[in-house]
Amino acid sequence: MRQPSNEDIATTFNRIAAGYDRPMGLFERHVAVGARVWAVSKARGAVIEIGVGTGLNLPLYGLGVQHVTGVDLADGMLAIASKRLADAGVGRVELRRGDAQALDLPSESADTVVSTFTFCTIPDPHAASREAYRVLRPGGLFVLAEHGTSTRAVGRAVLRALEPLSIRFGADHLTRDPVPYLTGAGFRVTEVHRGGPGGVIFRILARKDDA
Numbered sequence: 001m002r003q004p005s006n007e008d009i010a011t012t013f014n015r016i017a018a019g020y021d022r023p024m025g026l027f028e029r030h031v032a033v034g035a036r037v038w039a040v041s042k043a044r045g046a047v048i049e050i051g052v053g054t055g056l057n058l059p060l061y062g063l064g065v066q067h068v069t070g071v072d073l074a075d076g077m078l079a080i081a082s083k084r085l086a087d088a089g090v091g092r093v094e095l096r097r098g099d100a101q102a103l104d105l106p107s108e109s110a111d112t113v114v115s116t117f118t119f120c121t122i123p124d125p126h127a128a129s130r131e132a133y134r135v136l137r138p139g140g141l142f143v144l145a146e147h148g149t150s151t152r153a154v155g156r157a158v159l160r161a162l163e164p165l166s167i168r169f170g171a172d173h174l175t176r177d178p179v180p181y182l183t184g185a186g187f188r189v190t191e192v193h194r195g196g197p198g199g200v201i202f203r204i205l206a207r208k209d210d211a
């Protein structure tokens with residue numbers, strides 16, 4: 001199956017940016033309940049958020065977070081995130097256009113990397129995992145809230161059947177499991193929680209160990 005290019009992803013999310021928050025809200029009310037708040041609550045220190053989107057996480061970061069760098073491919077999503085920051089009076093955030101697969105950020109500069117519902121859209125999750133590992137300081141944490149494959153056979157079959165369409169029209173991989181990509185990049189995965197209908201919601205903590 002042809003993977004969407006970065007240009008495809010930017011086009012898709014620029015197209016849907018203005019209407020993104022409403023279906024995402026429904027998804028979080030009925031499927032991914034609590035996953036976003038959980039992910040943000042794990043962030044500390046200097047944070048890099050990959051695929052920051054419309055910035056739904058940004059007002060939720062707590063006092064333990066010093067600074068957030070939010071990166072996204074889609075200018076339309078970043079524009080909404082920027083407006084959200086201004087409306088909510090949220091400081092300590094820098095938004096920039098960038099690619100999670102090739103971050104224009106220094107190595108070992110972050111305490112936490114956050115990805116909420118982004119890993120499913122990234123064309124090369126190996127590269128994104130390696131980049132998250134590179135930018136984290138030793139001891140740093142990669143936090144992911146994601147949807148992915150089901151724990152049930154029927155669920156897996158349904159998601160596999162729908163996936164070509166979801167990739168084609170939404171750059172969205174329905175059966176991706178982030179864990180093998182994370183371990184492949186050198187992370188020690190310390191927590192994997194599966195919840196939601198058919199176990200499709202993943203909450204994952206992955207540590208970059210001290211050398």
Ligand SMILES: C[S@@+](CC[C@H](N)C(=O)[O-])C[C@H]1O[C@@H](n2cnc3c(N)ncnc32)[C@H](O)[C@@H]1O
Nearest residue numbers: 013051052053072073074077099100116117122
């Ligand atoms: C489903 S949205 C999730 C947005 C946000 N994280 C949230 O929780 O609502 C996926 C976002 O990831 C971005 N994205 C996909 N691939 C990316 C990449 N390689 N680098 C940076 N952003 C990417 C898309 O542009 C989109 O804004």
